[in-house]
Amino acid sequence: MRFTRTAALALAIGLSAFAAHAQTPIGYDTLPKSFTQPASPAKDYDRRVVMMPMHDGVKLYTVIYVPHGAKNMPIIFTRTPYDAEHHRRSKGDDHAQHLIDELSLADEDFVRAGYIRVYQDVRGKWGSEGAYLMTPPPVDSGFNKTGADDTTDAYDAIDWLVKNVPETNGRVGMIGSSYEGFTVVMALLKPHPALRAAVPESPMVDGWMGDDWYHYGAFRQPNIDYFIGQTGGRVPVPVHTLPGDQYANDLAIGSAGDLARSKGADQLDAWKIMKEHPAYDAFWKAQALDHLIEKMPLTVPTLWEQGLYDQEDMWGAIHSYRAWEPKDKANNMNFITMGPWFHSQVNRPGFGLGPMTWSGDTTAEWRRDIVTPFFNEHLQNDGKPAHTPPVFIYDTGANHWDRLESFPTSCEQGCAIASKPVYLAAGGKLSFNAPAKAAGEMRFTEYVSDPAKPVPYRERPVLDRENQDGIGWREWLVGDQRFVDSRTDVVSFVSEPLTEPMKLSGEPVVHLVASTSGTDSDWVVKVIDVYPDTDVEPASGEGAYPGVVPHPYNMSGYELPMATDIFRGRYRTSFEKPEALKPNAPLAYTFGLPMIERTIPAGHRIMVQVQSSLYPLYDRNPQSFVPNIFNAKPADYTKATQRIWHTSGDASYVTLPIVPVQ
Structure with a gap:
């Protein structure tokens, strides 16, 4: 009986509430006369977009991210031909509430460590004014008549930043990968006094000898599409490719010159220049940055990065590091990391590559344990020693990082350990013993x-x-x-x-008799x-x-x-x-x-x-x-x-x- 009364009472209360709800009238218009939305949570950073003036009056599109409450904070600076807005996770006008969510994965450690982050479009690209030269030669090379290059623009930009961003402590570090790495190296040719540290990642340094455009004189044919996309307009133009197997498609067209003409590349100065300079002439030598920095004093602590499996820019970082290493007498200014990565993988997860799985997220380890402490030492006000290893390189077989005093460990000349020859012998054999004269020996291996x-x-x-x-x-x-x-x-x-x-640790050298x-x-x-x-x-x-x-x-x-x-x-x-x-x-x-x-x-x-x-x-x-x-x-x-x-x-x-x- 008690249960029945309780249930009845609950039912009555429920029906009463339903009746009260049902009595709310539905008007002729469900749109209110006014509506006030609750305020969005405040962002923890300021985003400033400026057209930054260079020495010749050209203005460059620059995005500056300043954490709220910043005071005496250093700057991390990247100059890019790939859109200063591209380094955001959010799109369009929808900016994230927190800076760590607004910027890319590669910036997370910089946000945590307390940095002002700056991105800038190079001249002539995206939002920046001026004439665009792709990876422009230095102005004093004789092959650049514009009066500006990525050296002068970096100097002007850093000068503007330290004078016009009141929250900074006046110290700037530069970082960037691939073409962005090229802009870092160009800044090192005449570094602004406020440039205190540099991290060129997979930089394009010598386009003829072993980076993007050629390898020892052989032309890298997919770059035709890059030339079209990059120099076809201030904003990259779409590149049309035939569907299916590019091997068969390209082969049917003919030579690289035929392929370029079929795509319209013969309209572009970048392609015309490539055609006019197939050999390693004065044009290429004038912009080989490893040879240019070799002539410069080592005044900016520099951490070079290169992937051991970089399929695009395998030359730049290691040859630049080697060019400067004789000047680093105390072994505390010139550093290199070589990780188990493809091109620019440093800005992505680094758990593995192809069939190989590494001991952890190797790129996150590098950014957290090497790059950020390196910048902190040279840019932060308290500047704690980072103890950056002179060489930080991943053993891809033993699956761990090696910390070395110099690299390569072994080579033909000038290394602590001399390389050993392995001979291409008769019968498809590979031998550590030099061939000896023998009657009837097979003199060569032949193919067509x-x-x-x-x-x-x-x-x-x-x-x-x-x-x-x-x-x-x-x-x-x-x-x-x-x-x-x-x-x-x-x-x-x-x-x-x-x-x-x-264990192999260094540079193999081919001695082919053919x-x-x-x-x-x-x-x-x-x-x-x-x-x-x-x-x-x-x-x-x-x-x-x-x-x-x-x-x-x-x-x-x-x-x-x-x-x-x-x-x-x-x-x-x-x-x-x-x-x-x-x-x-x-x-x-x-x-x-x-x-x-x-x-x-x-x-x-x-x-x-x-x-x-x-x-x-x-x-x-x-x-x-x-x-x-x-x-x-x-x-x-x-x-x-x-x-x-x-x-x-x-x-x-x-x-x-x-x-x-x-």
Whole structure:
């Protein structure tokens, strides 16, 4: 009875409430006469957009982020051709409440450490005024008549910032990757006194010798699309590409010059300049920043960064570091990091690459433990010593960071440990013993190179550059090289299985003795870590980044490249003056490969592969000498018989930077 009364009372109360709610009349118009929205939570930063004047009156679009309450705070500065607004997570006018959410992943540690963050469009791009020159030569080079470059603009911008941002302590650090890294290095040619620290990441330093445009004279063909996008307008223009396999598409069109014309690039001065300067002439030498900074005093503490698997700018950081290292007598001004990363991966998560999973988020570790303390020491008011390691480099085999006093550890000249030659021997063997004279010895290994069927640089189909299905553009430097093993125009030299671990720490150097039946030739050399057939797990652990679907890599027999590069034969004796090769004559070619830091386990084998094309990453060599390959005609492209010599008098070898395993 008690339960029934209680239930009845509750029901009555509920019906009463429903009735009261139901009595609220519905008007003829549901729109109120007025409505006041609660105030949005206050942002914890000020965002200031200014058109900053340069010395010649040109104004550059600049975005300044100042944390609320900032006082005597240092500045981190980036100059970019890729839109100063691009470094935000929020889009349009929808700005985040907190600065740490407004800026990019790479800025999080700077926000936590207390920095004013500044981004600026380079002149002529996006919101900035003036004429645009792509990676402009210095004004005193004789190839820049605008009266300004990224050196003068950086100086003017820093001067303006320290005088017009009242919250700053007057100290500025610069950071940037790729082209943005180039702008940092340009600022170091005449640094403003307020520039107290610099971090050039994967900087474009020498576009002919080994960064974006060429490698030892071989042209990097996908850059045609970059020229169009970057110089077709103040804001990049869309680049139209045919769907499907770019290997087949480009091959059907013809030479690199034909490809450029088919895309309309012949309208652009950037492409015209490229065509006019195929050799390493005065134009390229005048803007080779590693040689320019070599002449400058080392006054700004500089931390260079380069990925060990950088597929775009493999040259700049290490050669700039080496240029300045003799000036760093106390070993406290010139630093370098080489991480297990693709190009500009430092600004993204760094848990792994291709088949390899690292010990953690290596890029986050570097930003947190190396970059931010480095800037703090030189820019913050309390300036605590960061104890920055002179060399911070990742051993991709042992899967840990190495802290070294100098790098490379091993090389042919000037290093503490001399490199050791490994010989390309008869019968596809790779041997640490020099060939000896013997009756009936095989004098060479032969293959036929056909420009109509060039060797692809990665497994086909070669889709869009950002394709992430399997090994795409960012990961091709760690792609399994077995996809070319069955080709008759690729020759491989393989060692016996290692009986104990081997550590490589430095620069492999190719000493190739080769002949061609043609009058020009390209030579591609790869140094490869061959996994045993018994290995079935991914290279470095679980085979997946945290939160990412596992990669289906089976490492049994995997042929992992450690260093790959290409050399255009016409520059054998002079990069400045190309000359035809003497047909069928064994000739010497010497060139360095990218740096390695890797411990190779026992049971693995070392392989050296040689071929004569790497397409469509590099344009095809006609294999008959023409004055300018960009102008090559279909009839110029001819088959050639290539020979890799390995006699006692003409031995081909690669010096490997072998050091003791720790």
